[in-house]
Amino acid sequence: xxxxxxxxxxxxxxxxxxxxxxxxxxxxxxxxxxxxxxxxxxxxxxxxxxxxxxxxxxxxxxxxxxxxxxxxxxxxxxxxxxxxxxxxxxxxxxxxxxxxxxxxxxxxxxxxxxxxxxxxxxxxxxxxxxxxxxxxxxxxxxxxxxxxxxxxxxxxxxxxxxxxxxxxxxxxxxxxxxxxxxxxxxxxxxxxxxxxxxxxxxxxxxxxxxxxxxxxxxxxxxxxxxxxxxxxxxxxxxxxxxxxxxxxxxxxxxxxxxxxxxxxxxxxxxxxxxxxxxxxxxxxxxxxxxxxxxxxxxxxxxxxxxxxxxxxxxxxxxxxxxxxxxxxxxxxxxxxxxx
Numbered sequence: 001x002x003x004x005x006x007x008x009x010x011x012x013x014x015x016x017x018x019x020x021x022x023x024x025x026x027x028x029x030x031x032x033x034x035x036x037x038x039x040x041x042x043x044x045x046x047x048x049x050x051x052x053x054x055x056x057x058x059x060x061x062x063x064x065x066x067x068x069x070x071x072x073x074x075x076x077x078x079x080x081x082x083x084x085x086x087x088x089x090x091x092x093x094x095x096x097x098x099x100x101x102x103x104x105x106x107x108x109x110x111x112x113x114x115x116x117x118x119x120x121x122x123x124x125x126x127x128x129x130x131x132x133x134x135x136x137x138x139x140x141x142x143x144x145x146x147x148x149x150x151x152x153x154x155x156x157x158x159x160x161x162x163x164x165x166x167x168x169x170x171x172x173x174x175x176x177x178x179x180x181x182x183x184x185x186x187x188x189x190x191x192x193x194x195x196x197x198x199x200x201x202x203x204x205x206x207x208x209x210x211x212x213x214x215x216x217x218x219x220x221x222x223x224x225x226x227x228x229x230x231x232x233x234x235x236x237x238x239x240x241x242x243x244x245x246x247x248x249x250x251x252x253x254x255x256x257x258x259x260x261x262x263x264x265x266x267x268x269x270x271x272x273x274x275x276x277x278x279x280x281x282x283x284x285x286x287x288x289x290x291x292x293x294x295x296x297x298x299x300x301x302x303x304x305x306x307x308x309x310x311x312x313x314x315x316x317x318x319x320x321x322x323x324x325x326x327x328x329x330x331x332x333x334x335x336x337x338x339x
Contacts, residue, residue, distance in 0.1 A: 005162045006032050006246055007060050013053040020050035028061070031245040032156045032265070035065040041072055041080040041257060051083050055261070058084075058137070059194035062156050062265035063258050069141065070255040077141050077257070078105045078288055084259065085136025086291030092131065107287040108143075111150065112277045115284050121269045122336045123204035124155070124238045126262050130182040130206060132304050133292030139259045140287055142252040147281030150273035151251040152258075154265045155238040158197035159246035161189060163237065172200065174215075175222075175230070176298045180208030180328040183308035185298035192263055193293065199264065202234050205337050207328040208308045209321050213300045221312065221320025224329075231331035238266060262289075263296075274336075 014026050017036070024038035034057055045051075058064055072080075082088055093107040096116050100106070110116025128135035140152065161169065175188040188210070192199050210222045210230060222230065241247025249270060250258070260267065272280055297304060306313060309324035323329050327337045 006062075006156050006159050009034060009057065009061065013057055016053045017050055020047045026057070026064075029065070029248065029250075031241075032062045032154065032159075032248050033065065033250070034061050034063075035067055037067045039066065041066055041069055042076050045083055055084060056194060058259065058261035059192060059264050062154055063260040065250075066257045066259065067253075068255040069257040072141060072257060074100050074103045074106045074286060077139060077286060078103070081137065081139050081259070081288045081290050084290055086133075086293050088291045090128070090131070090133070090135055090289050090291040092128070092289070105288055107289070109285050109287065111146070111274055111280060111283045115282065119274055119336070121205075121267070122271070122274060124235060124266050124268045125203040125205055126201055126266050127287075127289055128262065128292075129177075129186065129203040130179045130184060132184055132295040132297075134186065134296045135262045135289040136292050137259055137290040138262050138287060139257060139290075140285055141257040142254070143284040143286055144282050145252050145254055146273075146277070146283040148272070148279070149251055149270070150275070150280050150283045151249055151270045152267055152273070153238075153242075153247060153249045153270055154260065154267045155241045155247040157199040157201060157264060157266055158192060158195060160237050160241060161198050161200045163240070163244060163246065164200075168233075169198075173198075174213045176211045176213075176300065176302055177202055177207050178209040178211065178306060178308055178322075179203070180206050180308060180323055180325050183208075183306050183324070185211070185302055185304060185306060186296050187299055190263070190296070194261075195264065200234070200237070201263070201266070202231070203328070204231055204235060204331070205328055207231070208323040208325070209329070211302065211314075219300070219302075219314060221314050221322060223319050224321050227321050227329055228331045231329075238268075
């Protein structure tokens with residue numbers, strides 16, 4: 001049995017938040033995350049020390065659920081997201097016609113096309129993998145909870161790295177992913193800027209290539225079989241956290257608003273979240289994404305972007321996968337692929 005290394009809540013952070021948010025209490029979720037009761041995101045910007053404490057909780061535990069945000073407007077959600085990370089939203093998505101006031105910063109998703117965009121996020125990923133400065137934080141405000149479930153799975157990517165065998169850690173540290181849509185490069189293993197933990201990072205729906213820096217220092221592309229194995233191993237790693245203490249399947253309650261550290265946890269929609277409302281009940285969620293503090297840069301002197309739609313740039317990688325397009329390399333014929 002793997003011992004997950006997700007730290008407990010820091011008592012200093014708990015005390016500080018309680019003192020600054022009068023009447024609030026911060027409680028750990030198990031095995032990851034935390035829930036904050038008695039604080040409304042409708043309030044003005046909190047004390048900076050309290051915001052820093054919340055950011056550290058998100059970095060260490062992955063996310064915070066702000067409970068009972070029933071009457072939070074889209075505009076108030078956007079404003080509160082600007083407390084964190086890069087202090088402004090970074091919106092890259094389409095706007096669904098049902099979005100209140102056609103708010104450009106609200107990504108409205110649903111299992112009913114008349115209420116929101118369908119089929120979002122079925123595979124493990126981090127938001128904003130197609131931009132250089134992948135989002136620092138993301139918020140998920142449940143607008144309507146389906147009667148029969150439809151949550152989100154979150155995996156702590158620092159604890160997931162720790163769960164890998166040493167030889168796999170060393171191998172993954174030599175890998176760099178290339179986004180199939182934009183050609184942006186990101187490391188498969190990085191050091192989190194706040195927690196300082198080595199953490200894994202990969203988008204299983206938008207990876208068009210993976211570059212390996214070999215032990216001798218040369219660069220090559222993973223072959224189709226190697227890339228399939230990497231993606232399957234990553235999928236298994238995320239799912240294994242459900243039994244090994246670093247992944248949670250979170251079922252939403254009315255009023256929940258989750259804010260994640262997007263470099264600390266990967267996530268995916270639970271499979272039942274995409275079932276039709278006739279089976280599952282209507283599900284509606286508003287997502288807001290926050291600008292990065294800095295670009296998520298690749299190692300080994302590689303550029304931030306490469307032309308994924310052009311020819312294979314690595315002469316020594318005949319047979320390596322180099323695939324552009326809206327969706328990534330299909331590593332399993334039986335899965336649903338969508339951004």
